[in-house]
Amino acid sequence: MDEVLDKILENYFENDGNSLTILQDIEKSYGYIPEDAVCRISRKLDIPPSRFFGIATFYSQFHLKPRGKHIITVCRGTPCHVKGSEKILNRLQMELDIPRGEDTSEDLHFSVEEVNCVGACGLSPVVVINSQVQGQMSINRMIEEINKLRALD
Ligand code: FES
Structure with missing residues (x-):
């Protein structure tokens, strides 16, 4: 250090x-x-x-706890909420075995974070995976994306 x-x-x-x-x-x-x-x-x-x-x-740019290798940010703004972002978020946390109240998996492979709007409301629900904005996300597509990331590790 x-x-x-x-x-x-x-x-x-x-x-x-x-x-x-x-x-x-x-x-x-x-x-x-x-x-x-x-x-x-x-x-x-x-x-x-x-x-x-x-x-x-x-400043939200700083994090006081270690974060996962892969950062998945789920937009929780109103348009994304209406189109099901909460279900995506809940499924992600369950799929990645992230303890309640935490945002990072114990193996530090994934962090799941929330944001209020990423400025792409027309594509809701929006998820940002390792800085790449992905619109019209579904639970099935989210699982596919997680599996792709797992295959990279
Ligand atoms: S509310 Fe989700 S991109 Fe704007």
């Missing part, structure tokens, strides 16, 4: 960075914001960890 954090700090000093850019670099390096990384950076910069956690909890 130290080597990665040293590189992040190097970037911070070279490019006149700020707390936000440090967190972006940490998120990019680890896929989330490890508490230990924030504490180490805080000590090195003499900035209270609360400043970093305040930013990390404000």
Whole structure:
């Protein structure tokens, strides 16, 4: 971890960075914001960890827990809800064995997240699979997509 954090700090000093850019670099390096990384950076910069956690909890781009290798985002906006996004979401969580109240499978292969709108309402219900927007999703197609991802692992 130290080597990665040293590189992040190097970037911070070279490019006149700020707390936000440090967190972006940490998120990019680890896929989330490890508490230990924030504490180490805080000590090195003499900035209270609360400043970093305040930013990390404000912006949805940051994640405080490890995320899955594959990120599936189900749109929960009204048009998608009307077209069945809740059923897709429930089936996904069951299919991927994601515990109630959690968003990531225990094996860290999948994370299932929710979003209010991805700006493609005309294609509802919409699911984003590893950054690829897929419209007019159905439960059967969702299962096919999961199986494709499983075959890649
Ligand atoms: S509400 Fe789902 S894309 Fe807009």
